[in-house]
Amino acid sequence: MRGARTLGRLAPFVALAIIAIVPLLVTDRFLLKIFTFAGINALVVTGLALLFGYAGQVSLGHAAFVGLGAYTCAFCTVRLEWPWLLAFIASGALAAVGGLLLALPSLRLKGHYLAMATLGFGLLMTLAFVEAEPITGGVDGFGGIPFPTLGPIEIREASSLYWLVWAIVGIALVAAFNVTSLRPGRAMRALHGSELGAQACGVDVVGVKVRAFVVSALLAGLAGALYASVVGFVSPSIFTLTASIAFLAMAVVGGTRSLSGPLAAAVLLTLVQYLDALIPGIPRETAQTLQSYQEDIYGLAIVLVVVLAPGGLASMWRRQTRGSHAS
Amino acid sequence: MDAFLQFIIAGLKNGSIYALVALGFTIVYAATGAINFAQGEFFMLGGMLGAFFASTGLPLPLAAVAAIAATAAIGAVFELLAVRPIGGGDPLRIIMVTIGGAVVLRQLALHFFGPDERPLAPFTEGLSIKAFGAAVERQTVWIWALTAMTVLVLALVYRKTAFGRAMRATSIRRDAARLVGIDARAMVTASFALAAALGALGGLAVAPLTQTAFNVGAGVGVKGFAAAILGGLGNPVAAVAGGLILGLLESLTAGYLDPVYKDAVALMVLLVVLFVRPQGLLGGSGREKV
Numbered sequence: 001m002r003g004a005r006t007l008g009r010l011a012p013f014v015a016l017a018i019i020a021i022v023p024l025l026v027t028d029r030f031l032l033k034i035f036t037f038a039g040i041n042a043l044v045v046t047g048l049a050l051l052f053g054y055a056g057q058v059s060l061g062h063a064a065f066v067g068l069g070a071y072t073c074a075f076c077t078v079r080l081e082w083p084w085l086l087a088f089i090a091s092g093a094l095a096a097v098g099g100l101l102l103a104l105p106s107l108r109l110k111g112h113y114l115a116m117a118t119l120g121f122g123l124l125m126t127l128a129f130v131e132a133e134p135i136t137g138g139v140d141g142f143g144g145i146p147f148p149t150l151g152p153i154e155i156r157e158a159s160s161l162y163w164l165v166w167a168i169v170g171i172a173l174v175a176a177f178n179v180t181s182l183r184p185g186r187a188m189r190a191l192h193g194s195e196l197g198a199q200a201c202g203v204d205v206v207g208v209k210v211r212a213f214v215v216s217a218l219l220a221g222l223a224g225a226l227y228a229s230v231v232g233f234v235s236p237s238i239f240t241l242t243a244s245i246a247f248l249a250m251a252v253v254g255g256t257r258s259l260s261g262p263l264a265a266a267v268l269l270t271l272v273q274y275l276d277a278l279i280p281g282i283p284r285e286t287a288q289t290l291q292s293y294q295e296d297i298y299g300l301a302i303v304l305v306v307v308l309a310p311g312g313l314a315s316m317w318r319r320q321t322r323g324s325h326a327s
Numbered sequence: 328m329d330a331f332l333q334f335i336i337a338g339l340k341n342g343s344i345y346a347l348v349a350l351g352f353t354i355v356y357a358a359t360g361a362i363n364f365a366q367g368e369f370f371m372l373g374g375m376l377g378a379f380f381a382s383t384g385l386p387l388p389l390a391a392v393a394a395i396a397a398t399a400a401i402g403a404v405f406e407l408l409a410v411r412p413i414g415g416g417d418p419l420r421i422i423m424v425t426i427g428g429a430v431v432l433r434q435l436a437l438h439f440f441g442p443d444e445r446p447l448a449p450f451t452e453g454l455s456i457k458a459f460g461a462a463v464e465r466q467t468v469w470i471w472a473l474t475a476m477t478v479l480v481l482a483l484v485y486r487k488t489a490f491g492r493a494m495r496a497t498s499i500r501r502d503a504a505r506l507v508g509i510d511a512r513a514m515v516t517a518s519f520a521l522a523a524a525l526g527a528l529g530g531l532a533v534a535p536l537t538q539t540a541f542n543v544g545a546g547v548g549v550k551g552f553a554a555a556i557l558g559g560l561g562n563p564v565a566a567v568a569g570g571l572i573l574g575l576l577e578s579l580t581a582g583y584l585d586p587v588y589k590d591a592v593a594l595m596v597l598l599v600v601l602f603v604r605p606q607g608l609l610g611g612s613g614r615e616k617v
Binding site: 056241249 | 435556587
């Protein structure tokens with residue numbers, strides 16, 4: 001029983017070590033790129049884990065914040081010729097401001113108006129990315145985005161890009177862990193239980209929810225900037241409702257009141273998209289079928305997890321360790 | 328002046344459709360206290376199933392009735408499979424399930440009917456009706472007539488029949504309704520079926536004008552919800568009023584400003600109403616007590 005507990009304590013460090021040495025073991029550049037995408041998705045899902053798993057709010061528009069970050073980074077680096085780091089920060093900041101403007105009216109109320117407001121926001125932004133052609137390049141997209149630079153160093157190697165992305169995921173996770181284990185985290189958990197109860201205990205319910213949403217929008221914006229810099233090209237077809245649903249599915253499958261669950265779900269569900277590249281022997285048709293049923297999988301996963309195991313992966317894991325603890 | 332009248336006609340046409348979708352939101356909200364994110368997909372299913380049944384050679388009226396009945400059945404099955412297992416508990420879980428379910432319904436439509444837009448014949452062929460210098464398409468008249476009739480029938484059912492009274496009792500207080508012998512769970516299933524039928528009617532009525540595709544649900548869902556919120560969520564009369572006002576706002580914006588902004592109107596309305604008057608134009612105080 002002590003073993004399970006120690007394992008639970010050690011798990012984050014083991015995961016960290018595995019994540020850190022991946023580029024030393026994997027030399028294939030395409031595979032590394034897939035793992036880099038997994039990191040970008042993990043960054044978005046970490047924000048959603050705070051919003052959904054702790055504050056009990058649903059967003060159907062996070063792809064729009066990713067898009068906002070991606071286009072901001074593209075515009076600032078290419079048109080304004082800003083240094084990358086400044087553009088990266090601006091991307092997060094703009095997404096956070098957008099999140100604040102959306103969250104303030106929607107979150108003052110009980111009920112889940114935020115979900116509908118974010119759905120509308122996402123649909124609207126998809127339209128805006130197409131229509132604002134002078135800034136976004138319209139349907140043809142925005143190309144020629146430079147690699148990230150830190151001062152004089154240009155980060156262009158697949159392995160360096162991987163490390164950059166996962167380092168930022170690591171920073172976000174540490175920050176999120178601190179938020180959840182300190183006072184704001186207790187406040188968030190309290191309002192997941194009973195909003196009125198939390199309010200009666202002096203928790204600023206609206207403030208906590210708004211902050212959780214703004215942080216999640218910020219992380220999504222940063223993830224968008226990373227995506228734009230890693231790929232070098234953005235187009236409106238990436239930041240759609242479909243992508244928002246995918247992020248939500250990752251957060252839901254990962255589970256509530258947890259950061260490692262959503263992290264694991266983000267990585268797993270990202271890798272499923274590239275199964276043909278990961279398992280070389282897999283028949284082409286199987287991979288294609290799986291790809292065309294991708295969204296079905298996300299939708300079904302949300303329904304099944306919410307109906308059968310509302311706590312997601314995280315609570316299954318918790319039950320497991322607690323079970324072995326009792327024996 | 329002629330242009331203004333034409334905008335009003337277009338606004339009331341779209342507004343009637345939003346009203347039907349908004350009524351669907353209102354009915355499910357009254358029964359469960361949750362927002363049904365699959366409402367827009369019921370709209371999509373109505374149009375797609377109608378086009379499908381018509382393409383199999385079924386006469387149009389029969390195809391329409393079949394599409395509405397099938398969508399209502401899908402709504403009921405959806406409730407039984409996904410919503411009922413949750414029980415009357417946490418609205419967040421019901422919302423999540425309807426989000427996932429909406430994706431599944433849309434994908435099923437994609438797999439069955441393909442990605443292409445599908446046409447549907449107008450309910451009656453013929454030239455537009457001209458009056459006061461404006462032209463009204465025959466299908467628009469159908470939309471108005473069907474919406475008006477639906478609202479009338481719904482009002483009668485809710486006031487006069489035992490079923491309607493049971494629905495209203497459940498929405499006011501679930502436990503109390505159970506105590507007087509109403510099967511509250513069956514009422515929730517019925518509310519999903521009814522909401523699905525209303526959405527399907529909307530999708531069916533508008534399909535001859537716009538064509539329809541597997542992915543139209545989410546956009547219409549947001550607009551229907553904006554309409555429901557504008558009037559006051561949970562109030563059927565307000566839902567209809569909200570739908571008509573939203574339709575008018577949209578068509579006047581598209582007409583006098585720029586058609587590009589048309590789709591932004593619903594979100595603006597949604598946010599402004601949430602910010603300024605969350606209980607809606609016709610709603611009373613929605614405060615909750617400890």
